Amino acid sequence: MLLTVDHVTTYRYSQPVRGVVQTHRLQPTAFDGQTVLDWQITVTDGIKGGHFRDGAGDHVQAWTIQGPVSEITVTVQGRVQTTDLVGVLRGHRERTPPQCYLQSTHATDADMALADLAASANAGAGDLAAAHRLSALIADTIAYTPGATHAATTAAEALALGQGVCQDQTHALLAIARRAGIPARYISGYLHATEDGTLHEAAHAWAELHLPDLGWVGFDPANRCCPDDRYIRLGSGLDAMDAAPIKGIARGPGTEQLDVHLAVQQSGQ
Amino acid sequence: MTQYFNEMYEGGEVRLPYAQLDDWMRNMPAELRQMKQAEAEALFRRIGITFAVYGEGGDPDRLIPFDMFPRVFSALEWSKLERGVKQRARALNAFLADVYGRGEIVRAGRIPAKLVYQNDAYEKEVVGILPPKGVYSHIVGVDLVRTGPEDFFVLEDNCRTPSGVSYMLENREIMMRMFPQLFRDNRIEPVDVYPDLLRRTLASVAPTKCNGEPTIVILTPGHFNSAYYEHSFLADLMGVELVEGQDLFVEGEYVYMRTTEGPRRVDVIYRRLDDAYIDPLCFRPDSMLGVPGLMDVYRSGGVAICSAPGAGVADDKAVYTFVPEMIRFYLGEEPILNNVPTWQCAKTDDCKYVLENLKDLVVKEVHGSGGYGMLVGPKCTATEIAEFALRIKAKPHNYIAQPTLALSTTPTFVEQGIAPRHVDLRPYCLVGERIELVPGGLTRVALTEGSLVVNSSQGGGVKDTWVLAG
Numbered sequence: 001m002l003l004t005v006d007h008v009t010t011y012r013y014s015q016p017v018r019g020v021v022q023t024h025r026l027q028p029t030a031f032d033g034q035t036v037l038d039w040q041i042t043v044t045d046g047i048k049g050g051h052f053r054d055g056a057g058d059h060v061q062a063w064t065i066q067g068p069v070s071e072i073t074v075t076v077q078g079r080v081q082t083t084d085l086v087g088v089l090r091g092h093r094e095r096t097p098p099q100c101y102l103q104s105t106h107a108t109d110a111d112m113a114l115a116d117l118a119a120s121a122n123a124g125a126g127d128l129a130a131a132h133r134l135s136a137l138i139a140d141t142i143a144y145t146p147g148a149t150h151a152a153t154t155a156a157e158a159l160a161l162g163q164g165v166c167q168d169q170t171h172a173l174l175a176i177a178r179r180a181g182i183p184a185r186y187i188s189g190y191l192h193a194t195e196d197g198t199l200h201e202a203a204h205a206w207a208e209l210h211l212p213d214l215g216w217v218g219f220d221p222a223n224r225c226c227p228d229d230r231y232i233r234l235g236s237g238l239d240a241m242d243a244a245p246i247k248g249i250a251r252g253p254g255t256e257q258l259d260v261h262l263a264v265q266q267s268g269q
Numbered sequence: 270m271t272q273y274f275n276e277m278y279e280g281g282e283v284r285l286p287y288a289q290l291d292d293w294m295r296n297m298p299a300e301l302r303q304m305k306q307a308e309a310e311a312l313f314r315r316i317g318i319t320f321a322v323y324g325e326g327g328d329p330d331r332l333i334p335f336d337m338f339p340r341v342f343s344a345l346e347w348s349k350l351e352r353g354v355k356q357r358a359r360a361l362n363a364f365l366a367d368v369y370g371r372g373e374i375v376r377a378g379r380i381p382a383k384l385v386y387q388n389d390a391y392e393k394e395v396v397g398i399l400p401p402k403g404v405y406s407h408i409v410g411v412d413l414v415r416t417g418p419e420d421f422f423v424l425e426d427n428c429r430t431p432s433g434v435s436y437m438l439e440n441r442e443i444m445m446r447m448f449p450q451l452f453r454d455n456r457i458e459p460v461d462v463y464p465d466l467l468r469r470t471l472a473s474v475a476p477t478k479c480n481g482e483p484t485i486v487i488l489t490p491g492h493f494n495s496a497y498y499e500h501s502f503l504a505d506l507m508g509v510e511l512v513e514g515q516d517l518f519v520e521g522e523y524v525y526m527r528t529t530e531g532p533r534r535v536d537v538i539y540r541r542l543d544d545a546y547i548d549p550l551c552f553r554p555d556s557m558l559g560v561p562g563l564m565d566v567y568r569s570g571g572v573a574i575c576s577a578p579g580a581g582v583a584d585d586k587a588v589y590t591f592v593p594e595m596i597r598f599y600l601g602e603e604p605i606l607n608n609v610p611t612w613q614c615a616k617t618d619d620c621k622y623v624l625e626n627l628k629d630l631v632v633k634e635v636h637g638s639g640g641y642g643m644l645v646g647p648k649c650t651a652t653e654i655a656e657f658a659l660r661i662k663a664k665p666h667n668y669i670a671q672p673t674l675a676l677s678t679t680p681t682f683v684e685q686g687i688a689p690r691h692v693d694l695r696p697y698c699l700v701g702e703r704i705e706l707v708p709g710g711l712t713r714v715a716l717t718e719g720s721l722v723v724n725s726s727q728g729g730g731v732k733d734t735w736v737l738a739g
Binding site for chain 2: 019021023047048049050051052053054055056060062064066095096097099100102103238241247248249
């Protein structure tokens, strides 16, 4: 599938800030399931910083913006050719040992309820069937409900609520997978939403679990599927904050207001 | 009754390195000694060197007792120590380059993957990032004890930011000021080259993007830190700026320092700040001590950070037991310095042995520090031992055990005159383009009679450490 992305993020500050430092994981990496045809990122008044590929294979690009500045716009435009690999991340160049992704974080710590949930999946074998069971379990226990949670909600809190968005469902899946001894990581990316409304959230998140023989395999509990050619994979991490496409720190006392416009569309050749 | 090796006397004879000190000691009247001791204390107070060694906590303004009786090594003894310490520093750096690279030692099954990759000190953020010259740990502090003429054991390695080197320098300075004659009568290797060697070491790992003479800074958490004195002392001696996080900023591909003449690019940062605090954008977001964006500059080759982020995975207590294996694996050599034999309670056989011999062993928590959660078998009652045994049984993987070592003694000035007291040693190995070891180090001494604990928080003091010229 040929997908075009048009993604504009605007930061507005209540009073001008002295400067902003950002780090981006905003550029899809190549693997057998996705080929980047063209990709452009601009930051208003931004000075391009260092670029490198991290151990997980992600493109990381640093930016600095000199103040005083009261508005910053990050624009992403690009085209990606995708292929359905039923979730398998084949041909992705990366170095970080999968065991690193057994480490828990505040957002993904398993409390008693999550530990019980993990145990109920009987995922000891750590195989593909077990991974599917874990993902289904999250879809069954945390209902997709926008507005019920916020950016800092933890996996344990979302499970207690029984509600959440893709970020919460992914955190919860990471928590129970790691608990079952399966390395698991957070993926941030884009999703081409279908016209009938069965798929939602163009700015999307899902999980990858590391399985024997298959390596990293994606699971999207929000849509009860494995990522296919409607998905564009941007970057990974231990949790949402670690994998965030844009992270930044502004110097100054002002409050920040965020505005996002995103369109992911299928283009006719 | 344990026999302790006395570094000055052997069977009633004075050992050769101490020959001159024997006369010095015999000819010093008690009044002169008291006068000199008071003078030494006054000097230390005036200099203001009153911080707690190795971040042990306690009163930061307390003076650590200085013992005037030097600890001496012959040239021959030192050459073995030097080769041993340098060998260890090379192996530890090779290990770090490996576990953030291809991980050969793990693939070869010589160290468990879990111990490395699930270690809290392992930073996945720097996987695949090779620091300038491939060096991760630029200052390796190796803690050593001696149990016999030829027997040295490594207690632990410090690969991050080992402190205490200012004591090595000040102890020497004060001894030379008080007893100049001693330095004429003995041929003692100088230690005052350390700051210059440290500066050259740091300059040698400047990133390739740096052109011309590299700009070096010391990054300190600030004057509330217990080792702040040392940070400013070293900055002074090296002639480099001492900065806090707020003095630095990132722009584009580089880090700059604010100066009165405008921003100045920084090439090498000797940080005395833990990984977690150096960049809120990459690590702890609540840290006010670091520099936002620093890690991106580092990872794209714009600045060198010493020690490199992630270096801590090499000096963990459980990883320690594998250092001899690292030496064999990377260098193809046999270890020159011994590890203390260590039983891992996580292993069934080891745990059984430990539980049966608790009264003779020292048991430590794998991730513990500062002597907390520790059992010193010979000093404990049967009840205390029984209670500790329950804790080990409940969480065996959390404990390691070692024999209680018969630490050597050296003569030390005490109330009653001169008496043997137990000592340890921390030399500071510098790793850059070359590996250098200043002949000397920090000797800590347990001032309480019979005590084997040299920590300053428990009545420990410091001594000048001499290496005699060959």
